[in-house]
Amino acid sequence: MQSAADRPVRRHDPDRRTRIVEATVDVIAEHGVAGTTHRLIAAAADVPLGSLTYHFTGLDNLRAQAFALHAERMAGKYEAHFAGVRSLDDVVEAVTALIHGDAGADDRDWAVAYELFLAALRDPALRTITESWMRRSRSVLERFVDPTTSRGVDALIEGLVMHKVLSTRPISREQTREIIARAVRPTEEGPASP
Amino acid sequence: MQSAADRPVRRHDPDRRTRIVEATVDVIAEHGVAGTTHRLIAAAADVPLGSLTYHFTGLDNLRAQAFALHAERMAGKYEAHFAGVRSLDDVVEAVTALIHGDAGADDRDWAVAYELFLAALRDPALRTITESWMRRSRSVLERFVDPTTSRGVDALIEGLVMHKVLSTRPISREQTREIIARAVRPTEEGPASP
Amino acid sequence: MQSAADRPVRRHDPDRRTRIVEATVDVIAEHGVAGTTHRLIAAAADVPLGSLTYHFTGLDNLRAQAFALHAERMAGKYEAHFAGVRSLDDVVEAVTALIHGDAGADDRDWAVAYELFLAALRDPALRTITESWMRRSRSVLERFVDPTTSRGVDALIEGLVMHKVLSTRPISREQTREIIARAVRPTEEGPASP
Amino acid sequence: MQSAADRPVRRHDPDRRTRIVEATVDVIAEHGVAGTTHRLIAAAADVPLGSLTYHFTGLDNLRAQAFALHAERMAGKYEAHFAGVRSLDDVVEAVTALIHGDAGADDRDWAVAYELFLAALRDPALRTITESWMRRSRSVLERFVDPTTSRGVDALIEGLVMHKVLSTRPISREQTREIIARAVRPTEEGPASP
DNA sequence: AATGAATGAGTATTCATTCAT
DNA sequence: TATGAATGAATACTCATTCAT
Numbered sequence: 071m072q073s074a075a076d077r078p079v080r081r082h083d084p085d086r087r088t089r090i091v092e093a094t095v096d097v098i099a100e101h102g103v104a105g106t107t108h109r110l111i112a113a114a115a116d117v118p119l120g121s122l123t124y125h126f127t128g129l130d131n132l133r134a135q136a137f138a139l140h141a142e143r144m145a146g147k148y149e150a151h152f153a154g155v156r157s158l159d160d161v162v163e164a165v166t167a168l169i170h171g172d173a174g175a176d177d178r179d180w181a182v183a184y185e186l187f188l189a190a191l192r193d194p195a196l197r198t199i200t201e202s203w204m205r206r207s208r209s210v211l212e213r214f215v216d217p218t219t220s221r222g223v224d225a226l227i228e229g230l231v232m233h234k235v236l237s238t239r240p241i242s243r244e245q246t247r248e249i250i251a252r253a254v255r256p257t258e259e260g261p262a263s264p
Numbered sequence: 265m266q267s268a269a270d271r272p273v274r275r276h277d278p279d280r281r282t283r284i285v286e287a288t289v290d291v292i293a294e295h296g297v298a299g300t301t302h303r304l305i306a307a308a309a310d311v312p313l314g315s316l317t318y319h320f321t322g323l324d325n326l327r328a329q330a331f332a333l334h335a336e337r338m339a340g341k342y343e344a345h346f347a348g349v350r351s352l353d354d355v356v357e358a359v360t361a362l363i364h365g366d367a368g369a370d371d372r373d374w375a376v377a378y379e380l381f382l383a384a385l386r387d388p389a390l391r392t393i394t395e396s397w398m399r400r401s402r403s404v405l406e407r408f409v410d411p412t413t414s415r416g417v418d419a420l421i422e423g424l425v426m427h428k429v430l431s432t433r434p435i436s437r438e439q440t441r442e443i444i445a446r447a448v449r450p451t452e453e454g455p456a457s458p
Numbered sequence: 459m460q461s462a463a464d465r466p467v468r469r470h471d472p473d474r475r476t477r478i479v480e481a482t483v484d485v486i487a488e489h490g491v492a493g494t495t496h497r498l499i500a501a502a503a504d505v506p507l508g509s510l511t512y513h514f515t516g517l518d519n520l521r522a523q524a525f526a527l528h529a530e531r532m533a534g535k536y537e538a539h540f541a542g543v544r545s546l547d548d549v550v551e552a553v554t555a556l557i558h559g560d561a562g563a564d565d566r567d568w569a570v571a572y573e574l575f576l577a578a579l580r581d582p583a584l585r586t587i588t589e590s591w592m593r594r595s596r597s598v599l600e601r602f603v604d605p606t607t608s609r610g611v612d613a614l615i616e617g618l619v620m621h622k623v624l625s626t627r628p629i630s631r632e633q634t635r636e637i638i639a640r641a642v643r644p645t646e647e648g649p650a651s652p
Numbered sequence: 653m654q655s656a657a658d659r660p661v662r663r664h665d666p667d668r669r670t671r672i673v674e675a676t677v678d679v680i681a682e683h684g685v686a687g688t689t690h691r692l693i694a695a696a697a698d699v700p701l702g703s704l705t706y707h708f709t710g711l712d713n714l715r716a717q718a719f720a721l722h723a724e725r726m727a728g729k730y731e732a733h734f735a736g737v738r739s740l741d742d743v744v745e746a747v748t749a750l751i752h753g754d755a756g757a758d759d760r761d762w763a764v765a766y767e768l769f770l771a772a773l774r775d776p777a778l779r780t781i782t783e784s785w786m787r788r789s790r791s792v793l794e795r796f797v798d799p800t801t802s803r804g805v806d807a808l809i810e811g812l813v814m815h816k817v818l819s820t821r822p823i824s825r826e827q828t829r830e831i832i833a834r835a836v837r838p839t840e841e842g843p844a845s846p
Numbered sequence: 847a848a849t850g851a852a853t854g855a856g857t858a859t860t861c862a863t864t865c866a867t
Numbered sequence: 868t869a870t871g872a873a874t875g876a877a878t879a880c881t882c883a884t885t886c887a888t
Contacts, residue, residue, distance in 0.1 A: 222443035225423030492686035610831035617807030637804035
């Protein structure tokens, strides 16, 4: 019934735990939180069903670890993406690239992110993950702009990506850049940089 | 669980269909799409289980109608909220109020909206609902600002609300107003710093 | 939900009863007894759902009447098919034609017949229908052959048709004729004709 | 209904799969394909409901396996029944005994067979089962008679058994033997009367 | 330590039948 | 007289979790 018979017995398998968590991220990406089952994860990770409840206390636990892994990776990509950024023009370009999928995060990654946001809406235990991710994003931006601008740009990224993945028509990159530029640009009241 | 036995037989019930759709919105708000079951909806609408599949072809169908109703109402509130707006200052104030829940849409309403966005990500059939909603929001804003600004403000609303409902600490309304003001304010200088 | 809204009100509809029974035969042919529901019949007869339980005491009743109608028609076709038969050679030809679908009864008709046989196996109330049908078939054959031969030929028809509709490869008409000929042909012990 | 509560937990139960398939044959025999439900099968096999969908992908799958088992057993009985047959007279006697239930296959077995035939009429996937069964029956008969005779005798068996189980009056064994004898007896004269 | 068979509470859905209109 | 909304018991099936091996 399962592919268990086909799979060779895997006696020594030290990073099975990790592989299961990674497989869970994949399953969430493909089927959403609602469609994420023990069976699908076990198949994706190529481990026996019992292995999941042996290594994790339950599906909630596994899901939380998958979200934590994903948030950690997304934040890492974000930081790496801004590593070479110097000027405000660079910031505008970097954020635009981020939104248009040129920063290592594709639609699939963003789908998992939105799954996390929605799950966190209902399960406060997941807020520690979203908060720490957001804090890291803000820290990166605050190297270039003031906290208010940072908060605005961060929200803009979330909103624009959401609109981009939901839109049936392609979004103009030029327009995205213009929007970001307005949000990033220093204001009369004082310089944006700290 | 208990209401079924207590409920008197209700042979004539002309707006039962509508009541079921409304109950579905409530259930999605409270339990999320994943937790939305025929049983919960039937209990919320105070109708027997069989009534749901009599009036609707299935749960997908019912969910879609609930989302359509919710989007319609949200768009209506949005339009009503901007009815008395005249100046750009009014726009800034209106958008800020919208984000901070002073425009008829509370956290619960936004939760349903995000459920819709995520569901639309996986089910393209729901895109017609999200697209029409977004079109209406843009139309309202474009009475005051250019299309690019409109797209930016719209994305900002979505992102800021998301951050607000996910944040464990309160968000400064002043800061929100400032972010909106920058996005709305007319710009002569062109993008970013020269 | 139903097509009821599309259908014009049919105030005077004297042969609705008959039309429902005929629609039931069609539904059995297409979906089998197991797949025959009030809803399908109502749709096929283009009558409102409530009309079925108004005119018939229940699904069993309706099914029985449909089977009775079908058996009556099959027997009629059988008799008509043998009307011009004179010699034993004619009998062989007539029976062969019957089996190969050249006597007004196609695979669909035989499917309904087998549905009836199987239903009669479990519901003795239907035996009156099958028995009367078989009696009429025998009577026809006994105009040409003795009762034993008649019983054999009758069984042969049932068995050969069954094999024909179940076989994935075409059945040789020549072979069928040869088999029938052997069963019909007079034996040494005495003439087959009465 | 009651057995579930009484049944002790049966953690180790190596041939449960087989027992379920056998129980399914019984249920089909007693209630027909249309009346064969997970619940009835589970009760007959004395296993919990969830056990069925654990071992089988669905009811269709289980039904198909039950039919395959039954066909295999029927073919086996058939072959065993003809093991000692030498002369054509023996053949006539063996076939007669078969029809009158003296060959290990009773009315119940034949009911399942007809259920299979009817199911195969609608579901071509079951044709492999009926075809392989018929091929085996023919092979046995072809040890004694030519293929055309074999096909005729096979059809005769099916038709006569059907008539026998449907008839409310007993069928003369003498008459059956006579019919079989005519079909089996070698023929030099060629078809019908000249 | 690791597994996969086993379980039962839960899910969506179908449908014959009833009955107020 | 005729209807179609309403009902609830029954259906197939899913799945997180348990636990003997």
